[in-house]
Amino acid sequence: MKMAMISIFLLFINPAVQNEDLTIVHEGKEIMNIYRDDYMEEFIGKPFISSSKTNELMNQVSEVVHKEAINAKIGNSGEIIPGENGYHLYQEKFQGMFYSYLLGKGPMTMEAPKxxxxxxxxxxxxxNIRTKQIGQYVTYFNSNNKERTHNIKLATDAVDSHVVFPGETFSFNQVVGKRTKEKGYLPAPVIVKGEVTEGIGGGICQVSSTIFNAVDNAGANILQRFSHSKSVPYVPPGRDATVSWYGPDFTFKNPYNQPLLIRAKVYGGQLSITIFSSNEAEVKNRDIPDASEELPDEVKLEEDE
Structure with a gap:
């Protein structure tokens, strides 16, 4: 008898609770289920909407809904791969719909507005901007060093098809991002000319140095560039650009009234960076010394266990 009374009581209570909820949906999937009373507070005996809790909710929904746009790029065969739209939460509309739920009665299902x-x-x-080549530089590396080659290809893919708009500053660290194992970068320590160089992401500085020489050839304004403590073999002395996530960066500014397009490719043991712009770009090129095709001896180091 006691269990029957409890069951009858729950039948009356549960629908009341369920019928007051708000279900927030994104792309056909339920992402959140909330209750009206959790977002109402009382002041001098009168209920009012908690702005802090509402803002916290919007931030949570925004994180779920947000999707970055994808830029168009040039494929391996030279075809243009169209970009894709992203979206973010339409906060004003969301707030209006949410307030309608809070000030109303009963349940509500709401598609997160975007x-x-x-x-x-x-x-x-x-x-429009791949029509005129305005700068280029080529460096060489030992493709038998699989780890270093892998890292060079990863960083090269990250900068390929990147566009620098007029007056905009290019940051190597920002474009390539942090070089980590999670992103696929490998440890590549080697001895070059008796010096131990590079660890996780070894080879990255060859990419930044090649970009430096290419954009310098194209007449870009070099803003930030640091050299290694010793000469590196892949560029002439004084023509390198060392980078580190927690240290130096390589940056340059586009001085022209047209965008610059960076094309970056690896062919075997050859890294090529080519800079393009539109036919309207009035470019002031600089002469840059070529890189040596002669590769230094490399001795791999055993990783610590």
Whole structure:
């Protein structure tokens, strides 16, 4: 008898609770389920909406909904791969819909409203700025060093098809990102000319140095560049650009009234960086000494257990 009374009581209580909830949906999937009373507070005996809890909720929904736009890029065969729109939470509309739920009665299902984020670089921009080569530089490396080659390819893919708009500053660290095992970078310590160089992400500085020489050839304004403590074999003395996530960066500014397009490719043991722009770009090139094709002897070091 006692259990029957409890069951009857729950039948009356549960629907009341369930019928007051708000279900927030994103792309057809339920992402959050909340209750009206949790967002109402009382002041001098009167209920009011908690702005702090509402803002916290919007931030939580924003994190789930947000999707970065994907820039257009140039494929391996030279074709232009269109970009994709991203989106972020339409906060004003969300707040209005949420307040309607709080001030109303009964349950509600709400699709999280979104605003589109358009790619910064679209197919039309790429088509217009890949017409005129304004700078290039090629360096060489030992492709038999698998770890270093792998890292060079990862960083090269990260900068390929990157566009630097007029007056904009390019940051190698920002574009390539942190070089970690989670992102696929490998330890690549080697001895070059008797000096131990590089660890996780070994080879990255060859990519930054090659970009430096290419954009210098294209007449860009070099803002930040640091050399290694000793000469490196892949560029002439004084033509390197060392980078580190927690240390030096390589940056340059686009001085022209047209965007710059960076094309970066690896062919066997050859790294090529080519700079393009539109036919309207008035470029002031600089002469840059070529890199040596002769590769130094490398001795791999055993990793610590």
């Amino acid at each position: 605003l589109p984020i358009h790619p910064k670089v679209d197919s039309e921009i790429l088509a």
